[in-house]
Structure formats: structure tokens, C-alpha cells
Amino acid sequence: METRDALLEAGAALLREQPVGAVLTQVKAQPVAQRAGRTIGAFYHHWSSQEAYHRDLLAYVLDPQRLLSTAAAADTVLADLPRGLPLEEVVRRAARRNFEIVRANPYVPLILALWGKQAQDERVRELLRAHYRSVTDRLVPVYRTLFDAYGLTMRPPYTVEMFAATLTALVEGLTVRAAVEPEVVPLDLPHAGDLSAAPGAGAAGAAPWDLFSATVVGILRAMTMPADPA
Amino acid sequence: METRDALLEAGAALLREQPVGAVLTQVKAQPVAQRAGRTIGAFYHHWSSQEAYHRDLLAYVLDPQRLLSTAAAADTVLADLPRGLPLEEVVRRAARRNFEIVRANPYVPLILALWGKQAQDERVRELLRAHYRSVTDRLVPVYRTLFDAYGLTMRPPYTVEMFAATLTALVEGLTVRAAVEPEVVPLDLPHAGDLSAAPGAGAAGAAPWDLFSATVVGILRAMTMPADPA
Known part of the structure; x- marks a missing residue:
């Protein structure tokens, strides 16, 4: 296979295995706190990590x-x-x-x-x-x-x-x-x-x-x- | 609004505005070159940047x-x-x-x-x-x-x-x-x-x-x- 095609097919193969990467993980603590008019301290008072927040956010949006x-x-x-x-x-x-x-x-x-x-x-x-x-x-x-x-x-x-x-x-x-x-x-x-x-x-x-x-x-x-x- | 709810709603609002972040950008040059059995040099010979590659990859997967x-x-x-x-x-x-x-x-x-x-x-x-x-x-x-x-x-x-x-x-x-x-x-x-x-x-x-x-x-x-x- 020509190199250019091989590289595109490799990217497509990676996408077929894992079609969707970051969906929720794009949502970061700092912009969330700012949007809510709260401090970053308030954020980490409720969740120990961004990952913990993302778990609750997933349930929230699918409620x-x-x-x-x-x-x-x-x-x-x-x-x-x-x-x-x-x-x-x-x-x-x-x-x-x-x-x-x-x-x-x-x-x-x-x-x-x-x-x-x-x-x-x-x-x-x-x-x-x-x-x-x-x-x-x-x-x-x-x-x-x-x-x-x-x-x-x-x-x-x-x-x-x-x-x-x-x-x-x-x-x-x-x-x-x-x-x-x-x-x-x-x-x-x-x-x-x-x-x-x-x-x-x-x-x-x-x-x-x-x-x-x-x-x-x-x-x-x-x-x-x-x-x-x- | 209670702080916890306000922070979840803020994350949901960010997602409503931009529901999908990285889809293709999760695909990086190094794993692509490795998967294709090519060098990273070959990758950048064909594309000047990962962004340029992602544009072609998009057209490739939607062909x-x-x-x-x-x-x-x-x-x-x-x-x-x-x-x-x-x-x-x-x-x-x-x-x-x-x-x-x-x-x-x-x-x-x-x-x-x-x-x-x-x-x-x-x-x-x-x-x-x-x-x-x-x-x-x-x-x-x-x-x-x-x-x-x-x-x-x-x-x-x-x-x-x-x-x-x-x-x-x-x-x-x-x-x-x-x-x-x-x-x-x-x-x-x-x-x-x-x-x-x-x-x-x-x-x-x-x-x-x-x-x-x-x-x-x-x-x-x-x-x-x-x-x-x-």
C-alpha cells in the first residue's frame, strides 16, 4: 500500500477500534466552576477529581x-x-x-x-x-x-x-x-x-x-x- | 441552586453548546505511523501537521x-x-x-x-x-x-x-x-x-x-x- 494510504487506513483502523474518544472529558473543572459562578475549591469539595465529576455528569445528562x-x-x-x-x-x-x-x-x-x-x-x-x-x-x-x-x-x-x-x-x-x-x-x-x-x-x-x-x-x-x- | 447541582448544570450547559469535542483529534501521529509500519518522518512528509492529517482522515472515513x-x-x-x-x-x-x-x-x-x-x-x-x-x-x-x-x-x-x-x-x-x-x-x-x-x-x-x-x-x-x- 502506498504510504499515504497506509497512514490514512491506520488512522481509520484506530477509529474503528475506539470510535469516540473524549466526549465528557473535554469538560474541565476550571471552566465549569467559572460557568457556575463557583470557586474551583467548591468543585473539589464535591468531587475528588475531574473523573469523579465526569461520572456524575454522565448520569446527569442522561437523566x-x-x-x-x-x-x-x-x-x-x-x-x-x-x-x-x-x-x-x-x-x-x-x-x-x-x-x-x-x-x-x-x-x-x-x-x-x-x-x-x-x-x-x-x-x-x-x-x-x-x-x-x-x-x-x-x-x-x-x-x-x-x-x-x-x-x-x-x-x-x-x-x-x-x-x-x-x-x-x-x-x-x-x-x-x-x-x-x-x-x-x-x-x-x-x-x-x-x-x-x-x-x-x-x-x-x-x-x-x-x-x-x-x-x-x-x-x-x-x-x-x-x-x-x- | 445548590452548588453541586449548579456545577453539574454548568457542565451540561458546556456540553449543549459543544456536544462533541475531540473525535478525530484523538488520533495522534506517532500511533498512526506505528500502526502503518511507517516512520514519523513519513507521516510529516505527507502532512505538515496533525490537523492537516485529520482533515484528510475525515474525508477518508466518510468516503x-x-x-x-x-x-x-x-x-x-x-x-x-x-x-x-x-x-x-x-x-x-x-x-x-x-x-x-x-x-x-x-x-x-x-x-x-x-x-x-x-x-x-x-x-x-x-x-x-x-x-x-x-x-x-x-x-x-x-x-x-x-x-x-x-x-x-x-x-x-x-x-x-x-x-x-x-x-x-x-x-x-x-x-x-x-x-x-x-x-x-x-x-x-x-x-x-x-x-x-x-x-x-x-x-x-x-x-x-x-x-x-x-x-x-x-x-x-x-x-x-x-x-x-x-
Whole structure:
């Protein structure tokens, strides 16, 4: 191999083995104390070392209470349920709000960077597990309530947990894509394509569909079925 | 705010502003030269500084030829097309292979970590754009060929590009989730739920469905329709 290529491939090999280096360790005691308006003495009163601080900071940034997008989606569904809207409109409103908040969430880049450490770092993996677990735990009862209200049940072999995991994966993946190539993740579709099967539903509102919300409707139709197929 | 909380919040604020620090800069000249079996002199013959090397390394790891999963999915579809398999089986085989290769791809953690820098780094954003663009460019003609072969066309307002972007987002999101919580991303579903509408299709093979492949079928059904609705 030519020397230049050999040196690039060597760097790439080092990155494949350890794809993400310093994520939290870039955060140093002095700027943290300054930002907080505290002394460096106060910092070391609470933590014996920067490493000890980084351990607590990891748990802090992955705390489920940082999951504003999940709470917003859940609240939107629950607030809309008594309004008698068509199912597609309830889904559109909740999914769109969820997508907007995930895209604006400054912790998403951090979580995805930390994910690159999970293979080498058991503690990161456990905290990410707990993080995603809490997303599912929050959303599953909301989805159940929604399906019950609209006479739907899961279509075997799907479960509500799988539905929740699929939607979370899709919103994260589309958030990644929309940041670098917004033109392939439209926010202003005239309607969700599969509504053609439900005449009149498309007229529920002239509100635009984004690609995430529209896809959620398709996934919901695929994974659920009428609870009482009369 | 209590001092301990103030110091944690200050660290979190620093991370929100700059979520990902050193990704490539962890790769130093000496270990690279050693790994490549070259001298440090050879390294500095090709690059005047580590920073210059990091710029080329970034382009190297984001080179579209690193996209083995895309090529594998495309090749699987094209090889299966003449075999006369049911559409769902063609989709299952290609999607499963794609999911397997993405999960094993050591560049995925690196790409997601680099994504955390795109808001602050124009060059990272441009390289990621080119990376995703090449994924789409490779897949769109394959999807068109597949849809043509099975008498399908896109259901307005969807485009083949949106279908490609949705599948890429979903496979990345499920790869993230499967690594930390594999039990919610099953690989052994007995069948894709929405096949109940196509009697007999489920009998095409006893091969297991993974959640990604099954969801792809649902998205395909939602985003396409018969080209000639006779």
C-alpha cells in the first residue's frame, strides 16, 4: 500500500477500534466552576477529581427528566383524546410536536456521541439502556390509551413496545438526516399518502404533514388492526 | 441552586453548546505511523501537521466507498429480482442483510459522533451531506427497478427519495437501539404483521422477520400503490 494510504487506513483502523474518544472529558473543572459562578475549591469539595465529576455528569445528562420530547408527545396525545379528532390528526399533531422537540434537543448529539462509547464502556451502555427504557415506559401506556380510544389492537406479532421502539428509532434517524439534508425530510407534505383508504379523513385539516408524522401513520396501520373486526 | 447541582448544570450547559469535542483529534501521529509500519518522518512528509492529517482522515472515513451496507442491500435486491419471489420476501432478504451490515459497521458510531459536530463545523456537515447523498443515489434506482418489477408506483405525495431517506433513518435508529436494548428490536418475528392482507404470502418461507424488515414492508405499503389499479 502506498504510504499515504497506509497512514490514512491506520488512522481509520484506530477509529474503528475506539470510535469516540473524549466526549465528557473535554469538560474541565476550571471552566465549569467559572460557568457556575463557583470557586474551583467548591468543585473539589464535591468531587475528588475531574473523573469523579465526569461520572456524575454522565448520569446527569442522561437523566430521563431531560426527555422533554417524550413528555410533549405524551401530553399532546392525552390532551387531544377527548376532542374527537380523526385518529390521523391526533397522530399528526403528536408526532410533529415530538419531531420538532427532538430536532431542537441539544442533548441528542451528545447521546448519539455517547452511544459510540457503549461497546467499550459498560456504564455508558447501562445508562443508555435506562434512558431508552424510560422513553418506552412513558409512551407505552399512552399508545395503549390511544389504540383503545380508536378501537385498535396490536396486529400479531407486533407489541406496543415494538411500536414505541420503531417510532423512537425513526425520529432519531430522521433528526440526524434532517440536520444535514433537510430537503429529503420534508415538513410540508399536503397529506399522508395512505389516507386515500379513508375517504374524508384527508379533509380533517389543511395542516401540513412532515415525513415523520406521515410515516408514523403508515407504521400504525401496519402494526395495528381493529380490535373488534365486525 | 445548590452548588453541586449548579456545577453539574454548568457542565451540561458546556456540553449543549459543544456536544462533541475531540473525535478525530484523538488520533495522534506517532500511533498512526506505528500502526502503518511507517516512520514519523513519513507521516510529516505527507502532512505538515496533525490537523492537516485529520482533515484528510475525515474525508477518508466518510468516503462513500465505505458504505458496504448500501451496496449489499442494492446487490441483494438486484440478484433476487429475476427469481420471481414474492415482493415481501425480496424486501425481507434485502432489509435484513442491510440491517446486519449496518449493525456490524464500525464506522456507524464514528459517523453519529461526527454528526454531533455538524452544527459547529461546516466541513463536517458538507461531508455528511455528500455521504447521505451517495446512499440515496445508490438506492433510488434500485427501488425504482423493484417497484417497476412488482407493478408499484409511489403514492402521492411520497417520492422514492423520501422512501430511501425513511429507510436509512430507520435502520440507523434501530441500530442505535438494538446495541443497548436488543430485546425491543427482535430478530425472530414469525412474520410481518401486515401480510394478513396478502393470503399465502406468509407461507413464502419460514424465515424469521426482524423488526426493521417487517417495518420496511409496512412503510412500502403505505408509500406505494399499484401502478395500474385495474
